[in-house]
Amino acid sequence: MSATSGAAGHAGETSGVGSGEPVREAAGRRAGEVVAELEITRAWLVDPAAGREGPGEIVVSNGVLEAVTWLEGAEAKGVGPDGVVVAPGFIDLHAHLREPGNEDAETIASGLSAAAHGGFTTVCLMPNSVPALDEPSVLARVRAAAIASGSPVEALAHGAVTVGRAGEQLAALGELADAGIVGFSDDGACVANPTILRNAFLYAGMLGRPIIDHPELAELTRGSEANEGYIASVLGLKGWPAAAEIAAVERDIAVLAEVLRDEPGARLHLTHLSTAGALAAVRRAKAAGLPVTCDVTPHHVGFTDEWLAGARRWAWEALDANGAARDPWLDGALTAGPYDTSLRVNPPLRGPEEAAACLAALADGTADALATDHAPHTLVDKEVEFGLAANGISGLETALGVLLAAVDAGRLTLSRAIAALTTGPAAVLAGWPGVVASGDIRALAQPRGLVEGAPADLVVFDRSDRWRVTPESLASKGKNTPLLGRELSGRVLLTVAAGRIAYEEGAAGA
Amino acid sequence: MTLEIGASGSPASPVPEAAIPVSAQAPAWRHRHLLDVDVLDWSEIELVMTTTDAMREVLARPIAKVPALRGRNVTILFYEASTRTRVSFEVAAKNLSADVVNIAAATSSVTKGESLVDTIRTVEALGAQMLVMRHAVSGAPYLAAAHFGGSVLNGGDGWHAHPTQALLDLYTMREHLPGGSVAGRKVVILGDILHSRVARSNIWSLTAAGADLWLCGPSTLLRGFDRWAAASPRIPGHGRFQVTSDLGAALAGADVVMALRIQRERMAGGLLPSLREYAARFGLTRERLAAARPDVVVMHPGPMNEGVEIAPDVATDPRSVITNQVTNGVAVRMALLYLLAGVHGEGR
Numbered sequence: 142m143s144a145t146s147g148a149a150g151h152a153g154e155t156s157g158v159g160s161g162e163p164v165r166e167a168a169g170r171r172a173g174e175v176v177a178e179l180e181i182t183r184a185w186l187v188d189p190a191a192g193r194e195g196p197g198e199i200v201v202s203n204g205v206l207e208a209v210t211w212l213e214g215a216e217a218k219g220v221g222p223d224g225v226v227v228a229p230g231f232i233d234l235h236a237h238l239r240e241p242g243n244e245d246a247e248t249i250a251s252g253l254s255a256a257a258h259g260g261f262t263t264v265c266l267m268p269n270s271v272p273a274l275d276e277p278s279v280l281a282r283v284r285a286a287a288i289a290s291g292s293p294v295e296a297l298a299h300g301a302v303t304v305g306r307a308g309e310q311l312a313a314l315g316e317l318a319d320a321g322i323v324g325f326s327d328d329g330a331c332v333a334n335p336t337i338l339r340n341a342f343l344y345a346g347m348l349g350r351p352i353i354d355h356p357e358l359a360e361l362t363r364g365s366e367a368n369e370g371y372i373a374s375v376l377g378l379k380g381w382p383a384a385a386e387i388a389a390v391e392r393d394i395a396v397l398a399e400v401l402r403d404e405p406g407a408r409l410h411l412t413h414l415s416t417a418g419a420l421a422a423v424r425r426a427k428a429a430g431l432p433v434t435c436d437v438t439p440h441h442v443g444f445t446d447e448w449l450a451g452a453r454r455w456a457w458e459a460l461d462a463n464g465a466a467r468d469p470w471l472d473g474a475l476t477a478g479p480y481d482t483s484l485r486v487n488p489p490l491r492g493p494e495e496a497a498a499c500l501a502a503l504a505d506g507t508a509d510a511l512a513t514d515h516a517p518h519t520l521v522d523k524e525v526e527f528g529l530a531a532n533g534i535s536g537l538e539t540a541l542g543v544l545l546a547a548v549d550a551g552r553l554t555l556s557r558a559i560a561a562l563t564t565g566p567a568a569v570l571a572g573w574p575g576v577v578a579s580g581d582i583r584a585l586a587q588p589r590g591l592v593e594g595a596p597a598d599l600v601v602f603d604r605s606d607r608w609r610v611t612p613e614s615l616a617s618k619g620k621n622t623p624l625l626g627r628e629l630s631g632r633v634l635l636t637v638a639a640g641r642i643a644y645e646e647g648a649a650g651a
Numbered sequence: 652m653t654l655e656i657g658a659s660g661s662p663a664s665p666v667p668e669a670a671i672p673v674s675a676q677a678p679a680w681r682h683r684h685l686l687d688v689d690v691l692d693w694s695e696i697e698l699v700m701t702t703t704d705a706m707r708e709v710l711a712r713p714i715a716k717v718p719a720l721r722g723r724n725v726t727i728l729f730y731e732a733s734t735r736t737r738v739s740f741e742v743a744a745k746n747l748s749a750d751v752v753n754i755a756a757a758t759s760s761v762t763k764g765e766s767l768v769d770t771i772r773t774v775e776a777l778g779a780q781m782l783v784m785r786h787a788v789s790g791a792p793y794l795a796a797a798h799f800g801g802s803v804l805n806g807g808d809g810w811h812a813h814p815t816q817a818l819l820d821l822y823t824m825r826e827h828l829p830g831g832s833v834a835g836r837k838v839v840i841l842g843d844i845l846h847s848r849v850a851r852s853n854i855w856s857l858t859a860a861g862a863d864l865w866l867c868g869p870s871t872l873l874r875g876f877d878r879w880a881a882a883s884p885r886i887p888g889h890g891r892f893q894v895t896s897d898l899g900a901a902l903a904g905a906d907v908v909m910a911l912r913i914q915r916e917r918m919a920g921g922l923l924p925s926l927r928e929y930a931a932r933f934g935l936t937r938e939r940l941a942a943a944r945p946d947v948v949v950m951h952p953g954p955m956n957e958g959v960e961i962a963p964d965v966a967t968d969p970r971s972v973i974t975n976q977v978t979n980g981v982a983v984r985m986a987l988l989y990l991l992a993g994v995h996g997e998g999r
């Protein structure tokens with residue numbers, strides 16, 4: 142199978158057919174440029190909006206997806222899902238780009254480059270910048286930085302629920318909604334006070350915007366370092382109980398259910414769920430018809446707490462045939478040193494059973510989306526004692542690779558993996574009435590399909606091409622990922638956002 | 652047969668008053684750092700024990716000093732105040748003729764001072780070749796070892812590990828148990844297991860030694876250990892350990908009982924109602940000790956709260972070996988400094 146991606150001069154060249162080595166030299170295009178002519182032939186197309194995948198070809202002309210051709214019969218022969226894949230551009234509902242306030246860790250420009258390298262064409266920025274995005278002037282700074290970056294990746298923003306994310310007084314919710322924020326979140330912290338939460342649901346519901354909660358009962362996790370369980374006990378790390386997340390989720394759902402009687406526009410999105418108990422609560426809430434959505438992260442799907450002891454096998458490899466966790470001290474799984482601070486994250490990496498529940502939730506749709514919780518940090522904030530290290534994993538560029546590892550292992554279908562990055566998060570956004578009414582969000586104008594006649598918004602990656610995660614290979618300033626040194630499949634060859642080049646493999650400055 | 656080993660760590664000319672009587676059959680020590688007991692296989696633990704025997708002989712001499720570490724800089728970096736452990740390391744290093752530098756540091760999270768990595772680089776630039784480190788955060792010595800050119804010896808990290816204490820405990824048990832072995836012996840560790848690096852390191856060494864290990868305390872101070880106990884045996888062929896809040900069951904027929912210190916701050920966290928209640932339900936008293944074997948060995952890693960976790964008359968009972976633990980602590984630390992000093996760069 143082969144793909145040719147090139148400007149006019151390259152269009153139609155299919156000399157690579159059957160060679161197994163797709164053509165991917167840079168065509169002299171630069172990030173931000175409109176895609177004049179692009180033809181990708183004999184690739185595997187995944188269109189989750191149409192519920193279709195298979196061999197096909199696409200043509201982009203002057204930034205518009207001119208043609209999507211599905212190949213059949215003899216033409217389709219030799220084109221499979223294991224090579225070059227074309228999918229709609231990915232949406233990330235949860236990323237920390239650190240600007241303003243922490244530009245040493247990431248800037249909006251570097252973060253959008255990382256997004257494009259990861260195949261994302263839309264990212265939602267979390268409001269825990271310094272200052273917090275709790276009033277419109279901060280949003281204006283964020284927007285200006287996004288425009289100045291020249292990146293075609295759409296940078297959406299969530300606003301804070303409370304002033305300074307301090308949990309005491311409602312932020313300028315109405316002004317923020319008018320200015321175009323997407324949802325409200327005090328992420329990094331739970332909305333701890335249930336009365337504030339209740340009022341936030343009512344007021345944000347009036348604005349047609351969701352509360353995106355980071356569910357964590359802080360009283361249960363003060364000083365916590367690692368998932369409570371066997372690994373934390375052995376490593377002498379303070380346990381982080383699953384109940385802190387489950388109880389917060391149950392509380393949020395109970396408060397929402399009551400608020401809905403008064404304010405039918407109220408919405409709840411639970412982010413970075415990491416426990417089977419919390420996902421079960423969401424499943425029940427959805428079955429009861431409540432407007433609750435949720436996401437899980439790549440790291441809670443792919444990594445587990447045994448990585449803190451030095452294991453590096455995927456979460457699904459840490460379960461035995463009976464679905465019970467293996468013992469990394471006994472089966473030779475400890476291949477790295479313990480206490481790697483790149484693994485310190487909130488919520489913490491859980492045991493393999495919980496990771497399996499996150500993966501199952503993606504597979505059955507309980508988790509509406511995969512969200513990266515991209516959380517870049519400087520070396521200064523990570524090269525410290527484990528218990529003093531900043532929480533977070535740099536994740537925009539490895540999300541696809543982690544999901545593809547699950548696909549390669551037969552734990553997830555390719556179409557579900559792509560849906561979790563595209564139609565899944567698009568449907569979450571489309572469930573927020575004020576966001577839809579505002580009409581200015583690109584991700585909604587084109588519900589993440591390969592739509593002829595629409596501006597091209599897509600990612601091209603090669604499942605047969607592995608790439609090594611190194612500090613140099615990451616566009617993010619945050620090199621804080623436990624995947625450093627590891628090979629992932631699915632090298633991204635090209636990301637096109639709104640008809641413009643967002644990332645092209647091998648291109649100058651990419 | 653003994654081999655005379657001098658300051659260079661290699662066979663030297665016999666200088667009787669300066670020699671350490673180490674067996675020539677001893678296997679090579681391959682660890683550059685000692686951060687926990689979990690990396691030691693049984694033959695290596697035995698090597699520590701026989702090297703400690705040799706150090707005990709040195710300590711019995713009129714001048715308890717050998718030149719094994721002459722010219723070596725041993726820096727003792729303590730981020731937590733602990734006079735007894737610090738002094739034990741200091742005496743051990745000086746008995747080996749090392750140049751000892753003492754640094755009392757503050758944890759950076761509290762003071763926003765220099766980072767641990769910066770401190771390690773500074774200490775190394777100042778000449779440190781061996782680093783003995785105590786830190787309140789679990790895992791901190793692993794970070795230090797990753798940035799230090801010499802050897803790191805963990806003097807206790809957070810709740811995680813205290814390898815020299817576990818090895819001196821094992822040495823002391825073998826010294827006092829009939830037959831000189833803990834295999835099959837019922838060993839009880841009693842008290843605040845949850846916050847105890849002593850208990851954690853002892854789990855590795857005592858299960859490796861084949862002891863019938865019991866961890867006992869109020870359920871709030873045992874949380875999480877049931878899952879560790881339920882995991883497969885640490886070392887294939889050796890037993891699991893038990894976790895219980897039933898003090899009577901734990902003490903019944905015990906060969907060794909080690910009480911752990913209860914700290915006042917456990918009350919603030921809601922882990923215990925009061926020290927009085929702890930003493931009444933879990934304090935090691937003469938009456939309770941009657942359930943153990945008549946020749947039970949009583950231990951405590953110190954410092955003791957007499958009248959709380961251990962009754963004063965139990966601490967001074969003839970069956971108590973608490974002061975022997977202190978003496979053996981110096982010998983074990985001499986042995987480990989000596990063994991680590993023989994590994995340069997290439998060890999693990």
Ligand SMILES: [Zn+2]
Nearest residue numbers: 328329355413
């Ligand atoms: Zn969060």
